[in-house]
Each structure stands twice: as structure tokens, then as C-alpha cells.
Amino acid sequence: MAKKQIKKENLNTRPPIVVVLGHVDHGKTTLLDTIRKTNVAAKESGGITQHIGAYQVTISPRGESSSRENLKDDRAQALRTITFIDTPGHEAFGQMRSRGANVADIAIIVVAADEGVKPQTKEALDIVKQTDIPYIVALNKIDKPNAQVDKVKRELADSGVLLEGWGGDVSNVPISAKSGQGIPELLDLILLLADIHELKAEPNVLASGVVIEAHKDSQRGTVVTFLVRQGTLKVSSFVAVGSQYGRIRSLENFLGQAIDQAGPSTPVLISGLSEVPDVGETFSEVASEKEAQEFMNKEKQRRKFIMRIGGENPEVIKKIIIRADVVGSLEAITETLSKISSQIVGLDIISAETGNLGENDLKIAAASKASIIAFRVKVPPLVVQMAERLGVRIVASDIIYELVDGIRVEMEAAVPPEIIRTDLGVVKILATFKQEGSKQIVGGEVLKGPIKGNTMTDLERGGHHMGQGKITSVQMNKVAVDEVPQGKQCGLLVELKGINILPGDVLKIFVEERNSRPLL
Structure with missing residues (x-):
């Protein structure tokens, strides 16, 4: 697929993309609602925020939301935008992450000051640690009489999260999502982290990004929320998503307004696809329908090898990524692995492709906690070093039975005692x-x-x-x-x-x- 090369000198600063995670009932939804309501730009434009899985707010230097159109003085130059992913929870975010999708730049972990660290809090912390993105702990419900901020900070420390002021460097903000207390400070901190990490994108290349939400609409057919990461998506563009492609018929922003194009960090509702793609799928704009067809055929071939091997309800699932020299090798490996039948440990082949092992394969493996099979392909020293750093196991050989033996050893080690x-x-x-x-x-x-x-x-x-x-x-x-x-x-x-x-x-x-x- 021909793509314009991204050049450093063409990169522009883009809005940060933020995901909010935390234990159920700790205030994630209330926080997002409060932030959304402060966006005066949305109110004054006459739009009603529609649920498309993500939205944007415009922030002034003081942490207050303002209308870009109505500020004509010098302050308008300082207005900033933040994109929030409004996902249903950890599972959806985990799906995106396990597919290797580069979704969020910053995470907010919401912890209720009256309840402290809970199982889903730990799950959220594990997710952001594995993605290696910066995160902020929002200590919510501080206005409740039974709030115990120091106790929660101690629990976080016991969970390996050392906050600023407690011997660590993890940013934290005490807030009340209900009253709005601390929200301006939280938004300012998001912008500070965005500046520190110098978030940039190239707007003048073929667009690419991630599927945030998708469903069938009785009137419009398949409607999908794209989050654009690179490039600028336009009406009439061809896009490839998974094993399908389509031509963009319409674009709408999070206010339900028709737009002609969407740049980096922008969530946009599109129509033009025939099937509902999976959340977390990546999309890529292609230059022509011919390229879209070629992309689709390659993707269908890749998906042919994605399967589960083993009993119907195994106690443990071991995830595998396969990289091989040719399609015939993929077929031979998957066929041989299928003969390892276990009722206790199941094998999930989450990706199987031809070509050398690269850094993105390791990122997917680390996020999915998968092992990698490398058959007759190059494994560069830098990739080996990165695998060691990420804790990813690579089983490499030019002999199939040696690979299978290596996977069998991992399966045996995974059997719960x-x-x-x-x-x-x-x-x-x-x-x-x-x-x-x-x-x-x-x-x-x-x-x-x-x-x-x-x-x-x-x-x-x-x-x-x-x-x-x-x-x-x-x-x-x-x-x-x-x-x-x-x-x-x-x-x-x-x-x-x-x-x-x-x-x-x-x-x-x-x-x-x-x-x-x-x-x-």
C-alpha cells in the first residue's frame, strides 16, 4: 500500500487523546459528563453532544473551557483541545490494546477517596503500565465526609503506584467530579503532560487510526467512529478496515455536525462501510479502490490462521503470535500446533503473518501477554533486546518440531497447580x-x-x-x-x-x- 513518507519537519502539534479508567462506581462517567458540560464551545455552537465513543473539549490557559469562535482577542491563540475516549470500560480499551492499536496518549485512573483501591483499579493500573503511557490518578469524591485521601495513597503505594509527595513521580489530583472541584487543575495537568511528551502528527498523509465504536443504524446502515491518529480523513476517501473496505459517504463530528474532513486526534462518525468492524481495529486510508482490494485480500489471508486450539473451556489461555517466511509455513505450523490438544491450556493464535519480526509485533505481544513463534525469519538483535525488556518470549527456529516443543514447554508451565x-x-x-x-x-x-x-x-x-x-x-x-x-x-x-x-x-x-x- 503506497503511503507518503512521514517527515519530521512536517509534523504538527496535535491534541492529546485521553482515556478514563477505574473501578465501577468510582465516578468515571460523572467525571466525563462534568468535563463535557464545561465545554462552552459545544453549547454555543448549538450542537448536542452525541455518543460516538469520543469527544473533544476546548480549554483556556486557566483550565476553563471556552468557545474558539467567540474569543477574537489574543487569548484565542492559547486555546487548547483535548480528545477524550468515552469507552464502555477496560474490556473495550483492552481490545484496542491487544490489537496493537495506539489509542491513548494519557490515561486518567479514577479512584474514589471513600473506597480506595479495588480490583478494577488494579486492572486499570496494569493496563496503563503495560501500554507504557503516562497516567494521572484522579482522587475522586474528596467532598464526601468519609473520604480518606492518605489511606488511598497508602493503598496505591502498596499496589506499586508511588504518587508525587509519596516518594514517586505519578501525578495526582484531588477532585469532585460531582461538584467540579479540581477539574480545571486536572485539565491543566493533562495539557502539561501533553507538552512534555510533544505529541505530534503529520496532517498531509493518508489517514490512519482506530475504530472506537461501530453499530448498524436502521436508516444509515453501518456507522463507525474513527479516531484519526495520522493524516486527514476526507469525504469520498477509500478506507480499509480489517478484511473490508469502503468509501467514506459522510463525516460527522461529536456534535452531530456534518464536516468535510477530520485531522489528527479527531473523533469522527463515518458511513460507507458494509460490515460492522470490531472495536480496536485499525483503519487505513488507501489511494484507490484497487489498493483497497489488495489490502482486503491480504487481510483475509492473515485472518485465515487466527484460531483457538484446545478444549472448549480451558482453564488457561496461552496466546501465540506467529511470523513465518511463507504462507505454506504458516499452514504447516498451525496444523502441527492443532495436534497439541489440552483440556487445561488452550492456544489462541492471535496473529499469523509472513515477514520478519518487528517492533510492532513485540508491542502487540507485550500488550496481549503473548509468546512469539518465529519460523525461518530474521530476528534482529535490537528486537531481541526489546523482547527482553518487555518480557516477551520468542521461540525461534528453522525446524517446526523445535518450535512446537518450545510452545509445549510453555503450555506445561502454564498449567495451574x-x-x-x-x-x-x-x-x-x-x-x-x-x-x-x-x-x-x-x-x-x-x-x-x-x-x-x-x-x-x-x-x-x-x-x-x-x-x-x-x-x-x-x-x-x-x-x-x-x-x-x-x-x-x-x-x-x-x-x-x-x-x-x-x-x-x-x-x-x-x-x-x-x-x-x-x-x-
Whole structure:
């Protein structure tokens, strides 16, 4: 596909693209709504924001939104635009990421100050760490009477996120998405990060970008939201998306207004495709219908090899990317891999193409936690170094059975062990003493025993499971002992992340034995 070469001197500054992630009910939607409502430009233009999966706001230097059309003085020169991706959540963003789509420049992790770090918070943090994009922690609901900002910051530190002022460099802003408190500061911080990272794009090349949303409309047919990353998309352009192509019939901005073109960082609703593409698919403008047809044929060939191998409901999925010298090799490798049948570990071939291994393959592998099979293709030293840095395993060989053996070894390593739990005893907490990070010293009475150190524990409060941790050591009369019998009082050193143990809590102490299982 012929493309104009992107030249450094032709790059222009573009708006930052921001994704908002966080635990359910921590205020993501309210934050986006509050930011959207402050965009005076949208109100004064008479447009009503439509849900197309992304929108833009225009920001003044003071962090206040203003109308670009109505500011005719020198201040208009300083107005800035931010693009927000309004995705349904982590799953959609993860789909884009796993497809190798370069979606967002900056992430905002919303954490409720009255609830703290939750499972989806950790999931969101894992996602942004893997994408290696800068992120801001927005400590929301600070106006609630039960907000505990320092406690949340400590929980974040226990999760490996060190905020500014807490020994780290992760930016954070206390906000109330409901009242708008802290929102101007958050927007200013986004623009500061954008300036630091010097976000640029070439507007005068064939357009390319990512599918944000797509659906069938009863009147207009297939409508798709594109987020343009490079180039300028225009009406009547040919675009290739996945294994289909089409000609752009119409373009609409997030206000529902018809436009002729959309430049870098712009979300735009398009019509002209026949089928609904997947969220996270990349699109590319092509110069002619002939090139579009060639692109589609190549994509159909590539997708032929994407498959799942193994049982219907495997316990673990191992993802694989294959790069080979010719199509015949792809066919031979996938056929040989299909003979490795396991009910425990399934194989997902997420990409299979011909050609040498490149940096983008590694980015996709790292984002998807996939291993790479390289058959009779070059693996440059720089690619090997990058793979080591990203933690991506490459199995390379010119002999198919050696590749398959390498994958089999990975599958065997992925088999979850058989866990046998043995309950030891129960301790009721009578007092709490010292705490440093996740380590807490507590005192209690052994209701059932004996108990000992170097064991696991479930923490229960009022009959509810609160978390799981480790009993590092036990003491009687301030002397370390191997075990404490039933009916005695003792001191315990407990490691438990994110939860403070309270008097009246119950520790249920146990040990686990892990036995390896064969690949069945």
C-alpha cells in the first residue's frame, strides 16, 4: 500500500487523546459528563453532544473551557483541545490494546477517596503500565465526609503506584467530579503532560487510526467512529478496515455536525462501510479502490490462521503470535500446533503473518501477554533486546518440531497447580499495635489451634471476607515461638495489603500445598 513518507519537519502539534479508567462506581462517567458540560464551545455552537465513543473539549490557559469562535482577542491563540475516549470500560480499551492499536496518549485512573483501591483499579493500573503511557490518578469524591485521601495513597503505594509527595513521580489530583472541584487543575495537568511528551502528527498523509465504536443504524446502515491518529480523513476517501473496505459517504463530528474532513486526534462518525468492524481495529486510508482490494485480500489471508486450539473451556489461555517466511509455513505450523490438544491450556493464535519480526509485533505481544513463534525469519538483535525488556518470549527456529516443543514447554508451565488447603486455626483479634505499609503487628486469642508462623490467613469482619494475607511470625510473651496452642493469647506479624486489621476481626489461618499437574 503506497503511503507518503512521514517527515519530521512536517509534523504538527496535535491534541492529546485521553482515556478514563477505574473501578465501577468510582465516578468515571460523572467525571466525563462534568468535563463535557464545561465545554462552552459545544453549547454555543448549538450542537448536542452525541455518543460516538469520543469527544473533544476546548480549554483556556486557566483550565476553563471556552468557545474558539467567540474569543477574537489574543487569548484565542492559547486555546487548547483535548480528545477524550468515552469507552464502555477496560474490556473495550483492552481490545484496542491487544490489537496493537495506539489509542491513548494519557490515561486518567479514577479512584474514589471513600473506597480506595479495588480490583478494577488494579486492572486499570496494569493496563496503563503495560501500554507504557503516562497516567494521572484522579482522587475522586474528596467532598464526601468519609473520604480518606492518605489511606488511598497508602493503598496505591502498596499496589506499586508511588504518587508525587509519596516518594514517586505519578501525578495526582484531588477532585469532585460531582461538584467540579479540581477539574480545571486536572485539565491543566493533562495539557502539561501533553507538552512534555510533544505529541505530534503529520496532517498531509493518508489517514490512519482506530475504530472506537461501530453499530448498524436502521436508516444509515453501518456507522463507525474513527479516531484519526495520522493524516486527514476526507469525504469520498477509500478506507480499509480489517478484511473490508469502503468509501467514506459522510463525516460527522461529536456534535452531530456534518464536516468535510477530520485531522489528527479527531473523533469522527463515518458511513460507507458494509460490515460492522470490531472495536480496536485499525483503519487505513488507501489511494484507490484497487489498493483497497489488495489490502482486503491480504487481510483475509492473515485472518485465515487466527484460531483457538484446545478444549472448549480451558482453564488457561496461552496466546501465540506467529511470523513465518511463507504462507505454506504458516499452514504447516498451525496444523502441527492443532495436534497439541489440552483440556487445561488452550492456544489462541492471535496473529499469523509472513515477514520478519518487528517492533510492532513485540508491542502487540507485550500488550496481549503473548509468546512469539518465529519460523525461518530474521530476528534482529535490537528486537531481541526489546523482547527482553518487555518480557516477551520468542521461540525461534528453522525446524517446526523445535518450535512446537518450545510452545509445549510453555503450555506445561502454564498449567495451574493443584492447591490443597489445610485449615490450622482461628484467632480473634484483641488489639492492634504497629503498622508499616502492608505489615501489621496485632494481638489475639487462639480460638482454635494450634497456629504457627509462615502460614496464610483469611481476614473476616462481621462474617464477611475482607482479604487474604500471610502470617509471618507468632510470639508468646514477646518471645518468638514455633506455634501457639488453643486458648492462649499471642502476638502476630501479619502481611495484608490494603486493609487495616481491627479489634474484633477474625483470622482464619491455613497452609497450602501446591502440586504440579500434567498437560492433559
